Amino acid sequence: MxxxxxxxxxxxxxxxxxxxxxxxxxxxxxxxxxxxxKIEEGTGISLFTDKACYAPGETVSFGILGNIPSNAKIRYRHLDEVIEEQPLAGSSWTWTLPTVDFTGYMVDIYASSDDKEVIYGTIAVDASSDWKRFPRYGFVAEFGQKSDEDIKDEMSYLSRCHINGVQFQDWHNKHHWPLGSTRDGQIMPVYKDIANRDVYTETVEKYIEVQHALGMKSIFYNLCFGALDDANLDGVKDSWGLFKDYKAKTRDCHELPDSWKSNIYLTDPGNKAWQDYLIQRNTDVYNHFAFDGYQIDQLGNRGTVFNVYGKEVDLPQGYASFIKAMKQAHPDKRLIMNAVSRYGAEQIAKTGKVDFLYNEVWGKDNDRTEAKFSHLKTIIDENNEYSGNQLNTVFAAYMNYWLAENQGEFNAPGVLLTDAVMFALGGSHLELGPHMLCKEYFPNDNLKMTEALKKDIIHYYDFMTAYQNVLRDGGSLxxxxxxxxxxxxxxxxxxxxxxxxxxxxxxxxxxxxxxxxxxxxxxxxxxxxxxxxxxxxxxxxxxxxxxxxxxxxxxxxxxxxxxxxxxxxxxxxxxxxxxxxxxxxxxxxxxxxxxxxxx
Incomplete structure (x- = not known):
């Protein structure tokens, strides 16, 4: 000890x-x-709560696993201020949160004598009326046939890490027709995703139900400009396309493996007819699923691209136009948009329509401009400037990228040091789902978390949550x-x-x-x-x-x-x-x- x-x-x-x-x-x-x-670190116990996050004034239900002495107490703190203390009487109890909004608390179980205090366990609590002030973003990416218990088990770890929003990656039927339905509106109980994996509509519904019970937002993923090779049959016009030449001969395309459903053919995100079309498709999604919003994706800098009329397309401005159109159509739904390698970050931020700023960072072997720890601060500084210090940053950053070419385990020191830097800078890290992310293809689970890393990650997310008011709530770096x-x-x-x-x-x-x-x-x-x-x-x-x-x-x-x-x-x-x-x-x-x- x-x-x-x-x-x-x-x-x-x-x-x-x-x-x-x-x-x-x-x-x-x-x-x-x-x-x-003297303060001693006691033998570990496990603490848990009934939800990932709470509204101010809400009642938190706590549970505890492990052996503790009969004289143990519960201490509730905001930063270094003790809010309340009470004896620990049993393995479960409740606490009614103060009514102050956007506040992090640390709850610790301890026992003391005249000259010694032993801390047995801790857990954070977030009391916030809206997730966008302190986003802690997770993901799900497998939608095969699953039981209620399977889904609850997967979400329990995310809840313990206080994840307050979950991105649904590759859940959709087609990029241009995301809902798993026929053209006459009949819902398909099972359909294929872009990689030809089975997606069960019931599984998507169950995930949303469980996440909402835990206080999480459920956010569906889709590109802002993706159409598959059968898009014409679903009402998408070639004239909405994005082209590599001003004569509109070569369609801009994101190529995928032959075994997948289709390549992705790009549309002009600023084209109003395309926006209106996708708004209707999103309306179909919202009418069937209780999603809270839309995670908008792009593909980074595409070079010089043109519309069907030979006019050069300003993609970042197109992204801003697209975001505004989506918000106007569904004002109560949340929006987040990926700034891939910072492309379009300023225009995205200045719409004022996104909940927070989301940066997929790369720094590949031939381009290390985002690879260093120092670059993370540069991105946060830029995002603060673009948003007038109003929006926090989430990094989509894939750890141990080349190690993940083969099966193995995450290298815990690399993960923890990166999280330490990101959290100290005021950012957070999209990394947690049913597995930890190692690749941009979210279903890839080649690398596993050890049990020791899982425990360490809980401490890191407790820390980010409990101390959010000094980590990412104003002030200046x-x-x-x-x-x-x-x-x-x-x-x-x-x-x-x-x-x-x-x-x-x-x-x-x-x-x-x-x-x-x-x-x-x-x-x-x-x-x-x-x-x-x-x-x-x-x-x-x-x-x-x-x-x-x-x-x-x-x-x-x-x-x-x-x-x-x-x-x-x-x-x-x-x-x-x-x-x-x-x-x-x-x-x-x-x-x-x-x-x-x-x-």
Whole structure:
């Protein structure tokens, strides 16, 4: 078991560091502590809730598996503030959430004596009236014959990870005719998807029913400009097509394997007749399935393309026109659109009609412009600018891509380090479904999650959810983080990440400064992809010491990490050395978050 010692209650006064302009900041006040308490990480228990997310004021039902002492208590916290405590009496209980909206909570089970506290388990709770503020996106991609229990089992892990929206990939009959129905409107109980796999209408319906019971949004996937080779028979006009030459001789086409249903022939997304046609097809979908919205896809930069009249087509503007038409037709339905390698990202964001920004990032062997950790921040910065800091970012990013050419297991260090960076930047990662994503073809499940990785992922998603208000709820990212390794256990590097070093990045909020410590000290690359699964597991460094120079009067200092004590808040003692605060953290593996609370 690991131990932490922290202090609480000392009042300190000293002359602080200088501002960037050299002006002194004198007589700042600091509060700390003098009561020594040991916190131990107890043997693990499993906590679960009845839903993935909740509305403010809703009642949460909790359950617990595992053995805990008779004196255990339940503690509900928002950040470092204790909202409520109660004795744990039994293996199930309820808690009525406060009515404040868009708030993350951490619930921990602990037992304490005079000088020791043992944390046995933690779980996060999200109280938000709308998923788009803090999107946590998952997927489903297999729609064969499944029982209710099969589907509930698949969704239970997503619920435990607080996934609040699910994308239905390759669920449809045809891109231009997504509903599995005949031309006269008769619903087909079984039909073929683009890869000629069986899709059961009942399975799609069951997924939606289960997801809604868990508080999740169900979002159907489709291209914005896809037509199969029989589209003419279904009313799609050749004159709506997208062409590679101005004489309209060569149709732009996305080629697929011969064993699949058809190649995909592209249409002009800005063509009003095509928009009207697909609006009607989507109306058919909504009339039969209780989908909450439409995940719109594209295929990245197609080069120079033309409409049937020989006019060059501005695809990004076409995407914006398409989004607006879909929203106008179904204003109550949600929209998300993929910006493949950032193509059309600005135009998508500026429609003001999407719930959040969705970036499928690549950085293939011949183009590494999105492959580095640093590129993830560039994308988030751009998205914040495009949306006026109103929309958060979800990355569709496929881990261990070339390792997944064969059957095997995900390399956990690569996955966890990438999630740590994405979450610290304020983004989230589309990666979780009935399996973890390794390829752009979502049904591909060549790589499996180990049981250890599944547990670690739960901690990471608990962390992102519980601390969403300091991770991705306003403020501004800063690379100018003044933090120094006191004991020399790390070589500290401000953003961007460099392998062999501890990378820092911060977020400035109204009454807090957040400092992220991202451990690349043993990393073999500064790229998030970990293509071949070679990222080594970092050593856990015990009791590293640092110093910072705060900008204002400090109220307190605390740490949390998905790698330590289930992400529970750890108050941190500090002392004054000249014009800096010095402190020791209990440990550091992949990612620690340090929060400076100001008066």
């Amino acid at each position: 690991k131990k932490i010692i922290y202090l609480a209650g000392i009042f300190l006064l000293f002359t602080a560091c200088k501002n960037d302009d050299g002006a002194g900041m004198a007589n700042l006040e600091y509060e700390g502590g003098e009561v020594s308490v 800063t690379t100018n983080v003044d933090i120094v390794s006191v004991d020399g256990k790390f070589e500290v590097q401000s953003w961007p990440p460099v392998k062999g070093k501890l990378c820092t990045i911060g977020r400035s909020l109204e009454n807090q400064d957040v400092i992220h410590l991202l451990n690349l000290s043993q990393a073999d690359s500064d790229e998030w992809r970990d293509d071949y699964g070679t990222m080594p597991e970092p050593n856990t460094i015990e009791n590293p010491s640092f110093s910072i120079c705060p900008s204002r009067s400090v109220k307190g200092l605390w740490m949390a990490s998905p790698d330590y004590a289930g992400g529970a808040v750890i108050p941190i003692a500090f002392k004054v050395n000249g014009n800096r605060l010095e402190f020791t953290l209990p440990s550091l593996k992949y990612w620690n978050m340090l929060v400076v609370e100001y008066k």
